[in-house]
Amino acid sequence: METIKLGINGIDKLFIDGLPRKSNLLVYGKPGCGKTLFGLEFIYHGVDDFNENGVYVTFDQSRENILQQCRKFGWDIEKHMKKGKVSVLSFAIDKLDREVLNKIISEIRKTRARRLVIDTITLLALSKYEDKYTFLIKDKVVVSNSIQQFIYSVITTLNCLDTTNMYLAFSSDDESATQDGISEYLCDGIINLRIRKMGKAFIRTIEIMKMRRSNHLSGIHNFSITDKGMIVED
Ligand SMILES: Nc1ncnc2c1ncn2[C@@H]1O[C@H](COP(=O)(O)OP(=O)(O)OP(=O)(O)O)[C@@H](O)[C@H]1O
Ligand SMILES: [Mg+2]
Known part of the structure; x- marks a missing residue:
């Protein structure tokens, strides 16, 4: 099984067998817990340390805000x-x-991305049109009332690509990751960030909380956010 490293300082030792390539991870937590930072590090270290191209999709910030956040940590993502x-x-x-x-799929193809971050799947799941989920997969229009069907289609469609996918999710409590209730099941791995x-x-x-096909350390690990980014402590 081919595995990859996340690249975030101190985190890869938690994934004893490595992170299976092309798996999908759900990273959830309350506001300010560090979801966006986690996703940005995954993309930045992916390209800077491992030469893996990446696409970062945000539904709650401007592109400029994301670039500013990278600059603040000294990550020259613009060079890439x-x-x-x-x-x-x-x-x-x-x-x-x-x-x-x-649009996301064509950007992945254009950049030959191996990593994708969706920030957040919670917001993507709000994207109803006239009270229904209406979306296009390849050239097929799907109209659905069901958030579960929508999430299922998003995750399984993006699964068919050549990327390791990370879905960030906002959660108001640490017990349930998402309101749709299906992302947790569909994703191979679940990570909870707490503050x-x-x-x-x-x-x-x-x-x-979960990692299919791979051994990992259980339990709660402290991390801090410094001016260089996240550091997971021993
Ligand atoms: N340079 C820094 N040094 C220390 N801590 C920082 C620094 N920059 C940001 N932070 C911390 O990181 C937090 C923001 O993290 P981030 O934006 O990744 O959270 P989030 O989970 O995505 O939040 P939201 O749910 O609101 O989108 C800030 O609240 C702040 O506490
Ligand atoms: Mg965020």
Whole structure:
């Protein structure tokens, strides 16, 4: 089985057997827990350390905001964008058209991406048109009332590509990852990022809740966010 490294400082030792290539990961947590940062590191280290091209899709920030966040951590992602190795796509959720999946797929093909991040699947799941999910897969129009069918189609369609996929999800509590209830089941791996206040400091933790086809460390591990990015502690 071919495996890859996430590349985030200290995290890969949690994946004892490595992360199976082309698997899909769900990374969930409350606001401010570090989801976007986690996804950006996956893309940035992917291209900078392992020469794996990547596509980052955001539904809640502008492209410029994402680039600013990278600059703040000293990651020159724009250098890779100029070479066509990385793309950052930003979609406004209220203007989502049914072409969104096709646009993501064509960007993956254009950049020959091996890594994809969707920030967040929670927002993508809000993309109803006239009270229904209407989307285009290749040239087939799918109209559905069901969030589960929509999520199923998104995940299985993106699964057919050559990328390792990371879905970020907003969650208001740490027990349930998503409101659709199906992403957890469809994804091969689930990671929970937690944040809690202790006095004046934030305590941040990470836990791998599930990882198909691979051995991993169980339990809760502390991490911090420094001016160079995330560091998972021993
Ligand atoms: N340079 C830095 N040094 C330390 N901590 C930082 C730095 N930059 C950002 N942070 C922390 O990272 C957090 C933001 O992380 P991030 O945007 O990845 O969270 P998120 O889970 O995506 O949030 P949301 O659900 O609102 O999108 C900030 O709230 C801040 O606490
Ligand atoms: Mg975010």
